[in-house]
Structures are given as C-alpha cells and as structure tokens.
Amino acid sequence: GAGVSQSPSNKVTEKGKDVELRCDPISGHTALYWYRQSLGQGLEFLIYFQGNSAPDKSGLPSDRFSAERTGGSVSTLTIQRTQQEDSAVYLCASSHQTGEDGYTFGSGTRLTVV
C-alpha cells in the first residue's frame, strides 16, 4: 500500500498475556521506528531499525519488550506478560535512510491492558 500499515488497530488484552503488534512500512523505506504515546503524554521512542538491524534499542522500557524486522520490511513489536502501564497507542513510522523528509507514521495500535 501507499502508507504505513499497522495491525491490529485496537487490541484489548488481559494482564499477563503476550501481544504482538505488526507494522508494514512503505515499500523501499529502509528505516523503521516504533514509538508509543501514553494517555496525555508525548511520543516516546522505543526502537529504531535500519534494514533488519536495530542499532538503537535504548527506548525499550523493559526486557518484556522486543522487536524484530525481517526482510527489511515488516516489523513486529512483542510485549510479554503485559502490564496495565503498557496501555498506550503504539505508533510505527518509516522513512528513507536519511529521513530528511520526515517520517511517515501509521495510524497506530491502541493497546488496552485490563
């Protein structure tokens, strides 16, 4: 497609369950980013991929969070043993290598942990 696609758009899960969030970047974009926005907060950087490698994982909040990217395209963000504080909108963005035109964001996955 023409834009960044994220699925699911909404996810409600029980505390302690694992969730997988998917991001399909724009074709040809080598850089991929995950951010999250908690209620009333700004965008919090989680992780960045250049191709399939993640040179910066500094934003992952805990070892329950992991992400991978395969084939330089689709990325999956996995949250294990979800907690209520994980509830947020998880946003994926992609860009050309330089990113000077800014990122293109997807519409996000709204995760609610009950």
Add this chain to the structure above:
Amino acid sequence: DQQVKQNSPSLSVQEGRISILNCDYTNSMFDYFLWYKKYPAEGPTFLISISSIKDKNEDGRFTVFLNKSAKHLSLHIVPSQPGDSAVYFCAASARTSYDKVIFGPGTSLSVIP
C-alpha cells in the same frame, strides 16, 4: 529529563489570526528540527522541518523559526484555519548520528471559527 519541551499543552486562536507554537530543546547536539501534526485516531503527519544552518523555513501558511543560541524554535501558522485544529509535536534529531527523532509532548491547537 525531557530533551524537547513544549510548555503550552494547549492554545486557542481565532480563525484568520496567527498561531504561534513554541518549542525548546536542551541537547546542543540537535541539528535538525521537525514539526508534526496529529489528528485524533490518526498517526502524526510531517509538516515542516528546519536544519540548524538556517534560521527560517517557510512553506505556505507555515513558517518555522529557529534560534540556536536560545535553543528555541517556533511554528507560525498564518492565517489560522479551523482545519488546523490538531495536536502539534515539535521534534529534534542529531543528524550526525542516526535518525532517532525525539518528540516533545505536543500542543493542542484549537482554531475557533
């Protein structure tokens, strides 16, 4: 510690008037700055950017001003339109390293018809 700050959580402006959104940053390594606009239930969209070698960049009704010595930038929207009502995020990166962009907390702009 917030590296990018937007001290006004919200702003209301009359249609046709100027909207000025402010942003401050603390990291002197930042040399590239961006503004994004976000509507509810949508992802942020890129609006305008400025490199640290410039102090002004204009695109239609949108102008970004950068004051490096004060570590301050602002977005001016003239004239403001009701469709500009959205949350505006200021963002910054250090282009010499990699593309990680740090976002501010956002300012919610309401343009009143």
